Amino acid sequence: MADCKHKSCGAGEKVWMPYEVKGRRRGLKPHSYCVHCGVVKNISPDRAKPMGFYTNKLARMPITKVQLRLVVKELECVGFDDTYSLTGSEQEKIFNSVVQKYCKCVQ
Ligand SMILES: [Zn+2]
Secondary structure (H helix, E strand, O other): OOOOOOOEOOHHHOEEEEEEEOOEEEEEEEEOEEOOOOOEOOOOOOEOOOHHHHHHHHHOOOOOHHHHHHHHHHHHHOOOOOOOOOEHHHHHHHHHHHHHHHOOOOO
C-alpha cells in the first residue's frame, strides 16, 4: 500500500463516511477511495504535508547529514509521503518517532 499511486474513484462511487474536524464528528461526507488499494482519502482539514516540508524541517535541526539521510530513508519506507490517506497529525507522530530513533539528542 505504501507504494500505491492512489487513484480516486468516480464522483458517483464515493462512500459516505464520518467527517471529523479536530477529532469532533461533523456528520457524514462523501469520501473518495483509491480504486487500487481501497484506502479512503483523508478530506479533513488535518491534511498531510508533502515530504519536502519535513525535509526542510530536518535540515534546520541540529543533526548530521547521515542522520538526516537515515530519517528520510525510513520515512520513505513507511509511506510517509502518502498524503492521500495520512492525516497531518499521524504524520507528525511518525516523524517524531523516526527522528527520535536516529537522533536521540533531539527533543
Ligand atoms: Zn491506493
